[in-house]
Each structure stands twice: as structure tokens, then as C-alpha cells.
Amino acid sequence: MQDAQGSLIHEATSLFRLVESIDRFVGEHGNLYAYTSATRRFFRLIHEHSEGAKKEISAIIQQAAVTPGPLASRYTGQLLIMKGRWKTLHTYITPATDAHTLKIPVPLIQMATEDLHLIPGMQDAAIVALLTPELMYYQNNPRAHLSPDLLFVEIPYSQGPSFFTNLSIYHEIGHWVFDRLPDSGDHAAAFANLNEATEQAFKAKLSPALKSASTTTWAKGVLAAWTQEIFCDLFAVRHLGPAFSFALIDVLSLIGLMRKDTESTFDNLHPAPALRFREQFERLNKDGWWQIVKDLPSEHVSLITRLAATSGSGYSFEFQDNLIPAFIEAFSAIPPLIHQLVLDLTPHCAEAAEDFRQHRSNIETCLLHGVVPSHLLTENSGSPAPVSMINAAYCFYLTRLPDLMNKLEGQRPTEPDHRRVWIDKLEAWTMKGVEDSQLLTGVEIGGSQRASA
Amino acid sequence: MPTDLQSRTQYLELAEFCQSIITSLSDYVEGKNQLSAEILQGAVTALESVRKGDPYRFGQRSAAALGSYEQVRTLETCWKIPDQDAAAELTAALLQNRDDLGDGKAKALKVIELFSRLQTKALWNFEQPNQTPPPDLRELCRTLKAV
Numbered sequence: 001m002q003d004a005q006g007s008l009i010h011e012a013t014s015l016f017r018l019v020e021s022i023d024r025f026v027g028e029h030g031n032l033y034a035y036t037s038a039t040r041r042f043f044r045l046i047h048e049h050s051e052g053a054k055k056e057i058s059a060i061i062q063q064a065a066v067t068p069g070p071l072a073s074r075y076t077g078q079l080l081i082m083k084g085r086w087k088t089l090h091t092y093i094t095p096a097t098d099a100h101t102l103k104i105p106v107p108l109i110q111m112a113t114e115d116l117h118l119i120p121g122m123q124d125a126a127i128v129a130l131l132t133p134e135l136m137y138y139q140n141n142p143r144a145h146l147s148p149d150l151l152f153v154e155i156p157y158s159q160g161p162s163f164f165t166n167l168s169i170y171h172e173i174g175h176w177v178f179d180r181l182p183d184s185g186d187h188a189a190a191f192a193n194l195n196e197a198t199e200q201a202f203k204a205k206l207s208p209a210l211k212s213a214s215t216t217t218w219a220k221g222v223l224a225a226w227t228q229e230i231f232c233d234l235f236a237v238r239h240l241g242p243a244f245s246f247a248l249i250d251v252l253s254l255i256g257l258m259r260k261d262t263e264s265t266f267d268n269l270h271p272a273p274a275l276r277f278r279e280q281f282e283r284l285n286k287d288g289w290w291q292i293v294k295d296l297p298s299e300h301v302s303l304i305t306r307l308a309a310t311s312g313s314g315y316s317f318e319f320q321d322n323l324i325p326a327f328i329e330a331f332s333a334i335p336p337l338i339h340q341l342v343l344d345l346t347p348h349c350a351e352a353a354e355d356f357r358q359h360r361s362n363i364e365t366c367l368l369h370g371v372v373p374s375h376l377l378t379e380n381s382g383s384p385a386p387v388s389m390i391n392a393a394y395c396f397y398l399t400r401l402p403d404l405m406n407k408l409e410g411q412r413p414t415e416p417d418h419r420r421v422w423i424d425k426l427e428a429w430t431m432k433g434v435e436d437s438q439l440l441t442g443v444e445i446g447g448s449q450r451a452s453a
Numbered sequence: 454m455p456t457d458l459q460s461r462t463q464y465l466e467l468a469e470f471c472q473s474i475i476t477s478l479s480d481y482v483e484g485k486n487q488l489s490a491e492i493l494q495g496a497v498t499a500l501e502s503v504r505k506g507d508p509y510r511f512g513q514r515s516a517a518a519l520g521s522y523e524q525v526r527t528l529e530t531c532w533k534i535p536d537q538d539a540a541a542e543l544t545a546a547l548l549q550n551r552d553d554l555g556d557g558k559a560k561a562l563k564v565i566e567l568f569s570r571l572q573t574k575a576l577w578n579f580e581q582p583n584q585t586p587p588p589d590l591r592e593l594c595r596t597l598k599a600v
Contacts, residue, residue, distance in 0.1 A: 081576070211592065
């Protein structure tokens with residue numbers, strides 16, 4: 001049987017080997033493929049972090065050897081925490097090495113990075129794309145003290161190179177932005193107003209019924225999670241216009257969460273889809289987008305219109321087979337303050353709908369002729385903003401794909417395989433248009449160099 | 454990546470919070486350092502907020518040590534009320550009498566023992582997360598329906 005010192009040395013060596021093998025793996029893969037600058041930065045940080053960790057592990061063994069009796073157990077705790085951190089980091093590595101530039105929508109990630117840089121206090125943000133085996137988008141944080149500027153966005157591996165559904169990453173980026181707000185003094189008033197109003201609503205409707213610290217924390221966590229979800233939706237809609245709402249419908253439908261029988265149900269992490277789309281509708285309407293797309297002959301538009309008309313009385317909050325009252329009522333006062341916070345963060349988005357209104361028709365004409373819409377066919381019309389290209393392309397995808405296919409011999413709009421081909425092409429033209437726009441404005445695309453980790 | 458990873462890292466935050474207190478107090482017991490007012494104050498503030506029944510603040514940093522349901526539930530499961538009281542009172546006593554500690558080492562050892570136990574529980578929950586509903590959820594539903 002090992003003594004405490006022997007056991008600690010064994011644990012430490014096992015962690016040392018794990019750190020070493022992760023560092024080696026990253027080094028090998030970093031040289032095999034091209035990665036975005038953010039991913040290369042992540043790999044470099046892993047390498048630096050691993051060097052520090054190995055020194056720390058050696059120091060722990062030495063310190064433990066000269067520490068008397070029970071006080072030495074603190075080093076076991078320190079070692080186990082380090083192990084937990086590296087175990088967490090371990091799960092980020094393969095999704096990051098899989099996400100080389102051929103597998104992810106680099107122009108979209110670049111566009112999102114530029115949008116983030118326009119928000120005060122977030123000028124150094126860098127998006128590390130991860131490919132996940134799950135059919136869902138996530139924003140995660142390894143909390144490994146790597147760099148506060150790195151945000152990790154998980155994209156389903158099957159959707160990596162596509163474009164439309166990946167617009168969902170803006171919602172995930174919203175989570176990171178929201179998490180950063182306590183450290184950013186730039187939007188203190190709007191953020192404080194939101195928190196104060198939530199606290200007041202909580203005290204008025206829920207607080208008297210709560211008996212323990214953990215249940216109180218859980219209840220507050222529910223309101224906070226709903227707030228953050230609405231914030232993320234509005235953050236995305238503000239940047240992407242109706243294309244985000246359309247993409248969200250497509251993603252939720254794909255994973256089976258856009259069902260009529262559950263559209264008014266809240267869970268402990270998400271508000272009901274009906275409320276989410278109601279708030280998106282309000283933002284689109286106030287920002288001038290909805291007037292442009294409201295007459296599209298599309299089920300997406302009809303669905304958003306129907307959900308926007310839902311009211312609080314039809315909503316319910318279910319958690320583990322319990323129907324929980326009062327929470328939705330407490331939350332009902334909060335969304336207007338979330339709108340205000342999003343507006344405060346994103347003044348740069350104010351003119352986007354007008355650009356779309358001006359250019360939509362010409363962009364769709366380009367797409368109908370199979371032309372990348374970065375420079376329009378009409379003389380002196382200027383180049384449209386990327387977000388206008390994205391929205392026009394999504395509208396085209398929803399309503400005019402048959403017009404394009406019917407011009408081509410042997411292509412049937414009712415045949416999924418034929419349709420898929422032209423959706424792929426439409427996405428590629430749109431992505432190329434966004435990329436061209438980035439080149440025209442002198443933006444460096446971060447994916448052209450190989451990793452040097 | 455496992456979808457529960459985000460919530461699991463909260464247990465590591467709690468374990469790290471415990472570690473900072475254990476390390477600081479161990480250094481004091483070994484005679485390596487004075488007591489750290491900053492660390493003791495952080496511990497007292499966090500423990501008092503739990504004792505008052507409302508440790509969560511809207512708009513708080515997501516990495517707060519005792520600011521999530523999972524973290525607070527871990528503490529409540531590991532420490533019954535007398536332990537919570539002892540941890541808060543002993544830590545506050547160490548903070549208030551940093552320059553005049555007759556039995557300071559004995560108090561510090563007791564606090565180390567309490568936080569070591571909490572850290573062990575937090576690390577266990579990180580390895581084996583067990584999603585439990587709030588303990589008084591049914592009572593909460595009944596009360597809210599009656600309001």
C-alpha cells in the first residue's frame with residue numbers, strides 16, 4: 001500500500017503525462033492544417049500553459065515532501081483541481097484541431113469577430129471554433145485561466161462548412177458578451193437597470209415563497225438564464241436581421257424543438273420559443289427589418305407572425321414534471337430592459353435594415369443568375385453590406401430557389417437531392433460575397449497561415 | 454463535448470475557492486505567512502450571503518464561488534447548519550483578530566478541516582455530477598400557487 005507521499009507522486013506523474021500528451025497532440029495537429037488566428041492563439045496558450053503546469057506539478061511534489069503531516073493534504077487538493085482543469089481542457093482539443101479552415105465558415109466567423117470588436121471593451125475578442133459531435137450550437141468556457149478574450153463556439157461537425165444554420169453562432173457569441181458585461185464598465189447603466197429590475201421582480205413575485213439558499217439561487221438562476229437567452233437572441237437579430245430568426249427556426253426544427261405542442265413551454269434554461277420569437281419580432285419591427293420581409297410567401301414568416309401574437313397567459317413553466325407558477329409573471333417586466341441593453345451595445349447596427357432595403361432586389365437578381373453578389377450588376381449601386389447579402393440570400397432560399405432551378409435543365413425543385421445542390425451553391429455564393437466584402441474593406445482573414453504552436 | 458461540462462466547471466470554482474482558503478491558513482499555521490485579510494474577507498462575505506439565504510446577485514460574475522445553485526447545494530449538502538455557522542464565525546473571528554490571535558492556530562486548523570471537507574465534496578461532484586432538483590421544490594410550487 002502506498003503512503004500519502006507515494007500516492008501524491010503517482011497522481012502528479014499521471015497529470016504530468018496527461019499535460020505532456022495534450023501539448024504534443026496540439027503541436028502535431030497545429031502543423032498539419034491551416035487554422036484561424038484565434039485557434040492558433042489557443043494552441044499557443046495551451047503550449048505555454050502546459051509548460052507552466054509541468055513546473056507547478058514538480059513544485060507541488062517538492063513542497064509536499066517538506067510539509068508536516070495533515071497540512072500536506074492541501075497539495076492533494078491543488079493537484080486534483082489542476083487535474084480537473086486539464087481534464088476539461090482535454091475535451092476542447094480535438095474539437096479545436098478538427099475545426100481547421102476547410103471545415104468551418106471562416107468568413108462568417110471573421111464577420112462575427114469584426115462585429116464583436118465594435119462593442120466597447122471587446123476589441124480583443126477572438127472566436128475559437130470547435131466542431132462538436134452533437135447537433136447543437138454551444139458557447140463554452142473552459143475556465144482554465146487561458147485568456148479572457150477567447151470565446152469558444154461549438155458548431156455541429158456536419159454543419160461546419162455550411163452557412164445558413166451557422167448564423168446561430170451569433171446567439172452563442174451573445175452568451176459570451178453577456179458574461180463579460182459585469183467586467184465592462186462601458187454599459188454600466190443599462191446593465192445595472194436590467195439587474196435592478198430583475199431583482200425587484202424577483203422580490204415582488206418569488207422571494208417570499210423561497211425557504212433555502214439553494215432554492216433561492218436556483219430560482220434566481222432561472223430568471224437569469226431566461227434573461228440571457230432573450231439577450232442572445234436580440235443580440236443576434238440586431239446583427240443579422242431576420243436571417244437569424246429564419247436560421248433559428250431551421251435549427252430548432254432540425255433538432256425537434258420547434259413543435260406546436262411545446263412552443264409556449266418554458267424550461268429552467270430557456271424561455272418558450274413563442275416568447276423568444278415574439279421578442280425577436282419586436283426587435284425586427286423596431287429596427288425596420290420586418291416591413292421589408294413581412295410579405296414573403298414563406299412559412300418562416302407566417303410562423304414568426306403567429307408566435308409574435310402570443311401572450312403571456314398561454315405560457316407555462318415546466319420543470320421535472322412540475323408546473324411552476326409565478327416565474328413567467330415575474331419575468332414579464334424584464335424583456336424591455338433587455339432590448340434597451342442590446343441597443344446600448346450595438347449602435348453600429350442601426351442602419352443595417354436600410355442597406356438591405358436598398359440592395360435586396362439587386363442581390364437576389366445576382367443570385368438568380370448564379371453570380372456572387374459582392375458587387376452588384378447595376379451600375380453605381382455600390383457594394384451591399386454583408387448582412388444585406390446574407391438576408392437577401394436567406395429570403396431567396398426560402399422563396400425563390402425554384403426560380404433558379406427551373407432555369408436549368410434536369411433540375412427539379414421537388415427533388416431533395418437536386419435542391420440540396422443548389423442550396424449548397426447559394427450558401428457558397430453568399431459566403432464568397434461576405435469574404436469579398438472583407439477583402440474590399442482590407443480585413444485580414446485569419447485562416448491563411450499554418451499554426452506555429 | 455459533454456453538454457454538462459459547463460455546469461461541472463462550477464464545482465472546480467468552488468474547489469478552487471476552498472483551496473485559496475486552505476492554502477492561506479496552512480501558510481499561517483506553518484508560520485510562513487500572516488493571515489490574508491483579502492482571502493478571509495472573501496470567505497466571510499460568501500459564507501454570510503449563504504447564511505442570509507440569498508447568495509446570488511443578478512449581474513454577478515459567472516465565476517463566483519458561491520453564486521450558482523450547484524455550488525450552494527454542494528455546500529448545504531456537505532455542511533449542516535452548525536458547520537455553516539462554525540465556518541462563518543471562525544473565519545470572521547480570524548479576520549477580526551488577525552493581530553491578536555491567542556488560539557489562532559487552533560481556529561485556523563478547524564477552518565482548514567471544514568473547507569477541506571467542502572473541497573472534497575466539490576471535487577467529487579465535479580467527477581460525478583448528480584443533477585438534483587431544489588430540495589423544497591414541491592413546497593415552492595404549493596406556496597406559489599396559493600399566492
